[in-house]
Amino acid sequence: MCTATESRRLLVRLSGAGVTREGRALLHDVHWRPVPGQHWAVLGANGAGKTTFLRLVRGELAPDDPSSRVYILGGEKQDTPIGLRQRVGLVSAALQDFYAVDESGITALDVVFTGFFDTPLLYEEPDPAMRAAALEALTLMGAEHLAARPLRGLSQGQARRVLLARALAPTPDILILDEFLDGLDRRARNRAMEFVERAAGRAMLLCAAHRREDLPACLTHALILDHGEVLASGPAPDILPLFGVDTARPNPGRWRLTPSRPLEEVLLCIRDVEVRLEGVLVLSDISWEVRAGENWAVLGANGAGKSTLLRLVLALESPAAVNGPPGTVERFGLGEEEGVLAARARMALVSPALQATYAYDLTAEEVVWSGFRGSIGLWQEPDEDERTRASAAMEFLGLTNLAGRRLRSLSYGQQRKVFLARALVAAPDLLLLDEPFSGLDATSRVEVRALLERLAEAGQRFLLVTHGPADMPRAVTHVLMLEEGRIAFSGTRAEYDVRARETLD
Numbered sequence: 001m002c003t004a005t006e007s008r009r010l011l012v013r014l015s016g017a018g019v020t021r022e023g024r025a026l027l028h029d030v031h032w033r034p035v036p037g038q039h040w041a042v043l044g045a046n047g048a049g050k051t052t053f054l055r056l057v058r059g060e061l062a063p064d065d066p067s068s069r070v071y072i073l074g075g076e077k078q079d080t081p082i083g084l085r086q087r088v089g090l091v092s093a094a095l096q097d098f099y100a101v102d103e104s105g106i107t108a109l110d111v112v113f114t115g116f117f118d119t120p121l122l123y124e125e126p127d128p129a130m131r132a133a134a135l136e137a138l139t140l141m142g143a144e145h146l147a148a149r150p151l152r153g154l155s156q157g158q159a160r161r162v163l164l165a166r167a168l169a170p171t172p173d174i175l176i177l178d179e180f181l182d183g184l185d186r187r188a189r190n191r192a193m194e195f196v197e198r199a200a201g202r203a204m205l206l207c208a209a210h211r212r213e214d215l216p217a218c219l220t221h222a223l224i225l226d227h228g229e230v231l232a233s234g235p236a237p238d239i240l241p242l243f244g245v246d247t248a249r250p251n252p253g254r255w256r257l258t259p260s261r262p263l264e265e266v267l268l269c270i271r272d273v274e275v276r277l278e279g280v281l282v283l284s285d286i287s288w289e290v291r292a293g294e295n296w297a298v299l300g301a302n303g304a305g306k307s308t309l310l311r312l313v314l315a316l317e318s319p320a321a322v323n324g325p326p327g328t329v330e331r332f333g334l335g336e337e338e339g340v341l342a343a344r345a346r347m348a349l350v351s352p353a354l355q356a357t358y359a360y361d362l363t364a365e366e367v368v369w370s371g372f373r374g375s376i377g378l379w380q381e382p383d384e385d386e387r388t389r390a391s392a393a394m395e396f397l398g399l400t401n402l403a404g405r406r407l408r409s410l411s412y413g414q415q416r417k418v419f420l421a422r423a424l425v426a427a428p429d430l431l432l433l434d435e436p437f438s439g440l441d442a443t444s445r446v447e448v449r450a451l452l453e454r455l456a457e458a459g460q461r462f463l464l465v466t467h468g469p470a471d472m473p474r475a476v477t478h479v480l481m482l483e484e485g486r487i488a489f490s491g492t493r494a495e496y497d498v499r500a501r502e503t504l505d
Helices: 050-058 093-101 108-114 128-140 156-168 186-199 236-242 306-313 340-344 352-357 364-372 384-396 412-425 442-457 493-504
Strands: 011-021 024-032 040-043 069-073 076-078 088-091 174-178 204-209 221-226 229-235 266-277 280-291 296-300 328-331 347-350 430-434 462-465 478-483 486-492
Touching: 011 050, 024 050, 024 229, 040 050, 040 236, 050 088, 050 174, 050 204, 050 221, 088 156, 093 156, 093 352, 108 128, 108 156, 128 156, 156 174, 156 186, 174 186, 186 204, 221 236, 229 236, 266 306, 280 306, 280 486, 296 306, 306 328, 306 430, 306 462, 347 412, 352 412, 364 384, 364 412, 384 412, 412 442, 442 462, 478 493, 486 493
Parallel strands: 040 204, 040 221, 088 174, 174 204, 296 462, 296 478, 347 430, 430 462
Antiparallel strands: 011 024, 011 069, 069 076, 221 229, 266 280, 266 328, 478 486
């Protein structure tokens, strides 16, 4: 028997609900009847329909049949989310993508305030109670020091902690977490998990994840989706063992690197560089060299400066002049100034930020075509040879059946693979990968690691930014570790492994 408090919590019931867009069924015949006290996992591979299910529950998408979704509050029923959305907190990659391209300069604290009004930007003045709750949520997420900083300038992990605070500050009845641990380092993941466990006493959790280890221990029930249909639903101990394993499917696709120019002995040489963003020192005393035949992994906690380092490599950030001349950055031996455009043409980037700022909703195939010119959008049709090469890259990544689909109709992980194919067709001398495993399910993670192995065997050089050493493919030969914007370790993979074992001991 539920308590009086539980009876006032918002509930959502789905009875044969479906969602169809552009003639394609995203969800079909979904039945879901949670009761107070339950906490649910929503599991499935990329494209299974997890995010669509969450958006349907929250009221961001309408079901094909309006009567198939009912909201219940205090015994009263209604079939629309009007007046109820503020009672459903949300953390998602799509929401973070919005802030990645937003140019308003909204601060982290104001982002948390928007959770009270269910708006992306702040249009109303928060009252004192809201202000206190927002500051408390930021503190609990270890993000109080970020309150005055623009959200767009934060690292992916820092921004995710702010969005968690945004969702939790209004004390929602239902808390929707769509891959809420993606982009967080180990310490931040542990803190986020602890706080979510505590939040379970105040709200029903609805947690979508690709990996079982990303699920809070307090979840009581689970639902598995596949191609928009419910495969299994029930108590977590019965359902979780049915969810896949972390093994890769064989990929029959092949990939042949376009013969390229002989590589210089030194691809990248950085000496005594500092980088400041809006006056804040982000990188300090950086000296680093990448040589032909090396594949580097760049590790570090949220806010360590990893993504800024990649932007420095791409000449999207410049060395700061502090108490003397700025440091130097040379790419492919081309010189600092005159060689910037030529150097950029020899590199390709895959990153959450690029995925978020790619504003054109082209088909997946057209996005891949845009990689030949490095354009945002398709400004020149590819020739026959380029079309063949793009098809080969998509086959290699298992994307052939998605070629005609619109980018925004794809899942977050499917989009990530499309952007990887876009980078590959440019035949870069140096492939820059900023958190490429973010948003991928377990099987896709293994496939991408295997892909990087095969690319390395074919001669592709890469720089991989990642939080987790476990995501490093065997092809990584060297490791750079950043701590608070400084180099904490730089050396071979073997030297790093010895250091890691000594740290554990």
